[in-house]
Amino acid sequence: MQQGICVVAIGGNAILSETDQGTIDEQIENIRLVCRKIVGLIQQGYQVIVTHGNGPQVGQTLLRHKLSAGIVSEGTLDACGAETQGLLGYLIQQVLRNELDKAGLALEVAAVVTQVLVDKEDQAFRQPTKPIGPFYSKTEAEEISRKYDRKMIEDSGRGYRIVVPSPLPVDIVEKNTILALLKSGNVVIAAGGGGIPVVRQANGLTGIAAVIDKDAASSLLARMVGADYLLLLTGVEKVCINYRQPDERQLDYLPVGQAEQYLAAGQFPEGSMAPKIRAAVEFVRFGGKKAIITTLNNICAALQGKTGTAIGLSDQPAGPGFPDGTAEKPAAEPGVMEA
Ligand SMILES: Nc1ncnc2c1ncn2[C@@H]1O[C@H](COP(=O)(O)OP(=O)(O)O)[C@@H](O)[C@H]1O
Ligand SMILES: NC(=O)OP(=O)(O)O
Numbered sequence: 396m397q398q399g400i401c402v403v404a405i406g407g408n409a410i411l412s413e414t415d416q417g418t419i420d421e422q423i424e425n426i427r428l429v430c431r432k433i434v435g436l437i438q439q440g441y442q443v444i445v446t447h448g449n450g451p452q453v454g455q456t457l458l459r460h461k462l463s464a465g466i467v468s469e470g471t472l473d474a475c476g477a478e479t480q481g482l483l484g485y486l487i488q489q490v491l492r493n494e495l496d497k498a499g500l501a502l503e504v505a506a507v508v509t510q511v512l513v514d515k516e517d518q519a520f521r522q523p524t525k526p527i528g529p530f531y532s533k534t535e536a537e538e539i540s541r542k543y544d545r546k547m548i549e550d551s552g553r554g555y556r557i558v559v560p561s562p563l564p565v566d567i568v569e570k571n572t573i574l575a576l577l578k579s580g581n582v583v584i585a586a587g588g589g590g591i592p593v594v595r596q597a598n599g600l601t602g603i604a605a606v607i608d609k610d611a612a613s614s615l616l617a618r619m620v621g622a623d624y625l626l627l628l629t630g631v632e633k634v635c636i637n638y639r640q641p642d643e644r645q646l647d648y649l650p651v652g653q654a655e656q657y658l659a660a661g662q663f664p665e666g667s668m669a670p671k672i673r674a675a676v677e678f679v680r681f682g683g684k685k686a687i688i689t690t691l692n693n694i695c696a697a698l699q700g701k702t703g704t705a706i707g708l709s710d711q712p713a714g715p716g717f718p719d720g721t722a723e724k725p726a727a728e729p730g731v732m733e734a
Contacts, residue, residue, distance in 0.1 A: 403445050404613035409429070444582075445585075452483065456479055519563070562603075567586060626698070627689075633703060649672075686705070
């Protein structure tokens, strides 16, 4: 049974966590976990577009370029983004195809090199908010900042990271290609790392030094292709208010109005949870059925309303996991084990 289009956005930290060493093999294993879940969604009848972050990876790539400066030329941030989009797109494409083959599903998987248009006057270029790369102690951060002339920021109690401009996505250059691939039945991987940031100049498109938030880009893509569901996969099972404080409270359901109030009250930090909430609110306000924030282990359970934080239009969830009551609860998932 057709369940609709689902954009699945995988956090860069879910692919390369702060406890990982940073090897390709680790990333492949993490990608395998999420790809198995994606196969489960496809078996249930969802059409899937996969998007992914690149926060840890693009920071590593930038540092690698800095370390080799003088030996080889230093890459700009848009080029570092393109490198990570290509590598992660390749890994997801390969692992997903293998998992689809194992499940006996003869589907094509296509990763689209995606450029995302931004406004060069975006105030983000004056006020960087996007943390990237590894997490450092305060002392290490001071050293990195001095050595590589980079601004650092504390990231949600997890340590210090390099911070870079993160302008809003304005348009997805390859949107028609993505839609055509989706319509012809392919599983599409797109807007990796939020897309490669480009601006339109008199002589055409050109890259610009930034890292676009992949949740914002995923929400824009989801709206552009008319997706029904937006799944934002990250390091926490549920969104919290008073996060990491004694009175922390996990949220099962968050109406968009309440989400906007919490955003205004500073409940969600920029560079981590705030962009996810904004992306979810924009998607649902535009007509998406439901946005969900949860971990990659919980994709299917969250779509069934069993866990995660669902963001919807109505004040109360109107059915088991379907706040607006517009969709049926999916059948139990064949062959996929929930954590
Ligand atoms: N209010 C909150 N509720 C839940 N998690 C939060 C909250 N505020 C900050 N966080 C942190 O934000 C993280 C998600 O942001 P981030 O790691 O940047 O995303 P991504 O997984 O897309 O790379 C969570 O794993 C959690 O550590
Ligand atoms: N580009 C981006 O938003 O990456 P993360 O999701 O890994 O932070």
